Amino acid sequence: MIAPWLERLLYLAAAVLFIIGLKRLQSPDTARRGNQLSALGMLIAIVVTLVNQAIVSYGTIVAGLAVGSALGLWMARAVKMTSMPQAVALLNGLGGGSSLLVATTEFLHLEQRGLVATLDVAISTQLGVLIGAVTLTGSVIAFLKLQELMSGRPITFAGQKMVNALLFAVIVALGTWVAVVPGVPLPVFLPFVALALLLGVLLVIPIGGADMPVVISLLNSYSGIAAAMTGFVIRNEVLVISGALVGSSGIILSQIMCKAMNRSLSNVLFGAFGATVTAGAKSAAGLTVNTTSVEDAAVQLAYAQQVIVVPGYGLAVAQAQHQVRELMELIEKRGGVVKFAIHPVAGRMPGHMNVLLAEANIPYDRLFDMDDVNGEFERTDVALVIGANDVVNPAARTDPSSPIFGMPILNADHAKRIIVLKRGMSAGFAGIENELFYDPKTQMLFGDAKGTLTKLVGEVKQV
Numbered sequence: 001m002i003a004p005w006l007e008r009l010l011y012l013a014a015a016v017l018f019i020i021g022l023k024r025l026q027s028p029d030t031a032r033r034g035n036q037l038s039a040l041g042m043l044i045a046i047v048v049t050l051v052n053q054a055i056v057s058y059g060t061i062v063a064g065l066a067v068g069s070a071l072g073l074w075m076a077r078a079v080k081m082t083s084m085p086q087a088v089a090l091l092n093g094l095g096g097g098s099s100l101l102v103a104t105t106e107f108l109h110l111e112q113r114g115l116v117a118t119l120d121v122a123i124s125t126q127l128g129v130l131i132g133a134v135t136l137t138g139s140v141i142a143f144l145k146l147q148e149l150m151s152g153r154p155i156t157f158a159g160q161k162m163v164n165a166l167l168f169a170v171i172v173a174l175g176t177w178v179a180v181v182p183g184v185p186l187p188v189f190l191p192f193v194a195l196a197l198l199l200g201v202l203l204v205i206p207i208g209g210a211d212m213p214v215v216i217s218l219l220n221s222y223s224g225i226a227a228a229m230t231g232f233v234i235r236n237e238v239l240v241i242s243g244a245l246v247g248s249s250g251i252i253l254s255q256i257m258c259k260a261m262n263r264s265l266s267n268v269l270f271g272a273f274g275a276t277v278t279a280g281a282k283s284a285a286g287l288t289v290n291t292t293s294v295e296d297a298a299v300q301l302a303y304a305q306q307v308i309v310v311p312g313y314g315l316a317v318a319q320a321q322h323q324v325r326e327l328m329e330l331i332e333k334r335g336g337v338v339k340f341a342i343h344p345v346a347g348r349m350p351g352h353m354n355v356l357l358a359e360a361n362i363p364y365d366r367l368f369d370m371d372d373v374n375g376e377f378e379r380t381d382v383a384l385v386i387g388a389n390d391v392v393n394p395a396a397r398t399d400p401s402s403p404i405f406g407m408p409i410l411n412a413d414h415a416k417r418i419i420v421l422k423r424g425m426s427a428g429f430a431g432i433e434n435e436l437f438y439d440p441k442t443q444m445l446f447g448d449a450k451g452t453l454t455k456l457v458g459e460v461k462q463v
């Protein structure tokens with residue numbers, strides 16, 4: 001056993017490590033170290049907790065650790081970068097599920113012994129159950145939608161919001177009953193758990209698959225709040241602190257994503273975005289696009305003094321990050337400057353493009369945030385748009401009827417020439433036409449980004 005003062009000191013050290021670790025995640029240069037510091041904090045917290053609980057047999061704990069670590073290792077290696085959002089959804093669900101289990105166990109423990117919890121513990125227990133259950137089933141639905149095991153389209157029905165509100169009211173009533181009235185029997189507690197699980201499903205089904213990253217970030221926040229509640233139940237300060245950190249950072253991230261998409265959180269949660277074909281967005285009927293060839297694009301890139309690459313979701317789909325690095329190196333060898341313009345919601349998860357480009361060892365100093373690079377496009381010979389669509393759509397500036405109106409975009413259309421790499425004329429996430437593709441300065445280079453970039457690299461070498 002550890003002396004109580006030492007236990008508190010070590011928990012405090014763990015909490016400080018979590019906070020410094022989070023702070024360091026702010027920049028790609030320090031993120032790796034930040035991750036390690038947070039992991040060290042977690043190790044300290046786990047060891048102190050395990051040593052200090054007067055555990056009689058460690059057998060099941062060691063078995064659980066072994067199975068969990070093996071699964072975690074396999075998942076980290078096997079999951080593709082494009083499947084990361086659904087992997088995070090599952091992990092959030094597991095976090096919520098653990099809080100649900102711990103809080104339920106505490107309730108059953110007291111119930112079996114005929115003991116009565118103090119009001120604060122009773123309230124925390126029921127909140128842990130409620131938020132943990134919603135997080136668990138909500139995350140499972142988010143996973144199923146993103147993995148395309150169920151339709152990604154919003155599932156809506158008449159009176160849905162009313163049904164959800166009623167369900168929530170019944171859950172609050174049952175939860176309050178269980179928390180406030182001592183000795184409430186199991187037949188009241190079990191429906192409370194079942195309805196909370198159902199609420200998680202009903203809250204997430206009306207949300208479209210493409211909005212899932214925001215939902216996942218929100219569920220991540222919920223899993224943190226559930227963990228913090230569980231911390232109050234089992235009186236573990238470090239669990240309260242780490243839960244609160246996850247809870248607050250998850251909600252901040254959700255807000256940042258919503259802001260970058262120019263949507264409110266309530267519009268994401270209740271707007272059923274993608275349920276119907278968007279009205280009002282301009283149609284491209286009658287407009288024609290200019291196409292170009294690999295040879296021609298290679299010449300333009302080879303002689304450009306400055307090229308700004310705009311990566312988007314399609315780059316991640318094509319897994320063409322290594323080919324982009326090769327192209328960057330070739331242009332730079334010829335004296336050209338290459339910059340990467342990173343839109344905050346390019347791709348399908350926060351930091352998607354940063355992670356993708358880092359995987360190909362593209363130096364961080366070539367990556368520029370939207371605000372830092374937008375003024376540069378005017379001086380740029382070629383904006384090379386690779387698998388990006390919505391993040392360069394000028395309708396966000398000019399078309400008030402567009403669903404993305406008001407969203408800040410990358411000024412690719414201000415460049416002297418724009419070369420767009422995509423497979424066809426399909427829309428992006430927002431499902432709308434992009435006038436940029438019809439701009440006289442724009443040349444479309446159709447094909448899978450990986451194949452096209454491989455050919456471009458070969459051609460630039462010949463120029």
Ligand code: NAP
Pocket residue numbers: 210211212213214257260261311312313314315317318344345346347348349350351352386387388389390391392421422423424425426427428429430447448449450
């Ligand atoms: P996007 O608007 O979704 O467009 C991606 C484009 O990539 C598509 O038009 C597609 O056209 C092309 N593409 C797909 N596979 C390709 C391949 N193998 N090779 C070449 N091109 C390919 O992507 P974005 O510009 O990155 O914008 C992201 C969108 O996601 C935004 O609307 C944002 O609001 C939303 N979103 C982002 C987040 C986040 O956290 N990052 C979260 C939620 C929502 P073709 O099929 O014709 O090739």
